Amino acid sequence: MIHAVILAGGVGSRFWPRSRKHKPKQMLNIFGKNSLIQETISRISSLAPPEQTLIVTTRDLVKSIHQQLPDLKADNFLVEPVGRNTAPCIGLAAMKLMEQDPEGYMVVLPADHLISDREPFIACLKQALDTARQDDSLVTIGIQPTHPETGYGYIQYHPGRRKPSGAYEVVTFAEKPNYATAVRFLASGDFLWNSGMFIWSVRRILAEIESSMPELYAALMEIQRLKGYEVEQFTNLYSGIRSISVDYGIMERASNVAVVKAAFSWTDIGNWAEVYRLSPKDDQGNVNLNGHVLVDARNCYIDSPDRLVALVGVQDLVVINTGDALLICHRDHAQDVKKAVEYMERHQMDKYL
Amino acid sequence: MIHAVILAGGVGSRFWPRSRKHKPKQMLNIFGKNSLIQETISRISSLAPPEQTLIVTTRDLVKSIHQQLPDLKADNFLVEPVGRNTAPCIGLAAMKLMEQDPEGYMVVLPADHLISDREPFIACLKQALDTARQDDSLVTIGIQPTHPETGYGYIQYHPGRRKPSGAYEVVTFAEKPNYATAVRFLASGDFLWNSGMFIWSVRRILAEIESSMPELYAALMEIQRLKGYEVEQFTNLYSGIRSISVDYGIMERASNVAVVKAAFSWTDIGNWAEVYRLSPKDDQGNVNLNGHVLVDARNCYIDSPDRLVALVGVQDLVVINTGDALLICHRDHAQDVKKAVEYMERHQMDKYL
Secondary structure, three states, rough: EEEEEEEEOOOOOOOOOOOOEEHHHOOOOOOOOOOOOHHHHHHOOOOOOOOHEEEEHHHHHHHHEEEEEEEEHHHHEEEEEEOOOOHHHHHHHHHHHHHOOOEEEEEEEEEEOOOOHHHHHHHHHHHHHHHHHOOEEEEOOOOOOHHHHHHHEEEEEEEEEEEEOEEEEEEEEEOOOOOHHHHHHHHHHEEEEEEEEEEEEEEHHHHHHHOHHHHHHHHHHHOOOOOOOHHHHHHHHOOOOOOOHHHHHHOOOOEEEEEEOOOOOEEEOOOOOHHHHOOOOOOOOOOOOOOOOEEEEEOEEEEEOOOOEEEEOOOOOEEEEEOOOOEEEEEEHHHHHHHHHHHHHOOOOHHHO | EEEEEEOOOOOOOOOOOOOOOEOOOOHHHOOOOOOHHHHHHHHHHHOOOOHHHHEEEEHHHHHHHHOOOOOOOOOHEEEEEEOOOOOHHHHHHHHHHHHOOOOOOOEEEOOOOEEHHHHHHHHHHHHHHHHHHHHHOOEEEEOOOOOOOOOOEEEOOOEEEEEOOOEEEEEEEEOOHHHHHHHHHHOOOOOOEEEEEEEEEHHHHHHHHHHHOOHHHHHHHHHHHHOOHHHHHHHHHOOOOOOOOOHHHHHHHOHHHHHHHOOEEEEOOOHHHHHHOOOOOOOOOEEEEEEEEOOEEEOOEEOOOOOEEEEOOOOOOEEEEEOOEEEEEEEHHHHHHHHOOOOOOOOOHHHHH
């Protein structure tokens, strides 16, 4: 059976004030009426229906995510006591799936990505599943880069070593590069963006964890022996695990890793400037979501559903007006929204976090 | 007796969204806790107590102004059916005062100016009253210019022709100049800003209206004959009067006009950029009235009492956030706020006007 494992523990602060501690990016409906996680669940449902879906998230978020996905059952949620990056939570999901379906396959998907074309997306996942079935590869989805992005990790592949399924052999994984390196990656032609999606058999990923991360494997085995009421022990064991990504902890060290090139449009929208970039604009380059008053305003993004905004003589601004807080940010400083959130954390402005 | 005549019919839209149709600039407490008209009434009270005060305003505003000044009586208000600039409303006030105190003097003051020093202000008015009493001059208060302002009218005076009271003879009045002309006025040394304050006897100003603006005088005499219940006739007569300023309609044509140089700080705060200029600032040049979150923000003015604002990577912005509307304006475009108001008028966005 195919199991969708949705990684939904993210705490991104770069979409403040729309995103909050209890409403991170994956729960926002930045585009359209559904939230990113609702879209993610819906998009994968033809391959893995809700009963074969496992949402991995944190205690802080599980209740509100469940409210957005009322069709799911408690059994569809796997709750981390604390966040420990992707390797431990993928290990936890694999351990749970091993109990119920040891011959199963996992499709690991981040909950907060933007993918508009469903059919080519499902086709790529099917190709990745074929690859994993054929030779038990660890398979990833790679995105053809369009610019020297420094916000994503990269995957180098062998253009000449193609598997029967159409997937390519992977040479290596690279962390988020600096700009010069990103330019070199783009020019080389054999680097793809790392989408953070993984496809593999439950048995294979657990074997890789056992060999590459024996401490994590040991902790998972201890957790497996706990009773359901041993919450405190679970918390202690999980908290003791080293925080590490699956890319770094497993993929970089594993052999027989393959990548399927995505044939669908994809973005890991990282901040408001990217939302602006992806939105339809008027003649002056403005994204005016609620019919606000613009006088000599250019290249601005305005989202203020409950209060009229008038922009006069400004440009390149992002304006996000929510019930209790207003962000006014230069588009070139969209990454610095997290600095405002950090300031509020330092000053105990909890009601705005 | 001395009568204060407060001109409070202004409809300024450049302080939107704080200023609205029913709450123009004179009713705002831009600095401190009192509104500009409350400060104006209080400032003049040692010279003209409330019972000798006449507030000239429009039907739209009289109720809310009266609410801000509960000590005044209905008799202290003179209500224009429609706005017709300063000459007609000063004529109306003079006509009314002629009936009750034909030997009286008028001190005409705009309701919306900012004057911080009370004693020198009263001293200047006393000097102006002395001048008017000595030779029945029409007296104005002139402000020593500090920069080539294009938003004020100017008064040219004879530095060599000083009256016993200390006032100077006026050569001419000039409308708001263009920038080159304003620079020339400033360099010449014998131009002052026109403060819009006037001091004269009731008898003299009515005589000037009769000779310079006979049509206005005739209309005022007709209005004088009306009964109190002849509201419709009053409206028709007043509406038929030509809209014209006292500067242009009377002062430019009159002889024996004098100016007292102001020895107090004065500003006719015209827009939010001037409010910024007059406000105390922090190290980054920001006016942060409510403890908002500033990340790489410089030279901004933020007034948002009920909603947190975070500014990230922006400069030279004015941010005015009220219960139903938000203005974000570049400081260099503060004059264009009225364009936003005009847009809302054209689009029948009445609830925001």
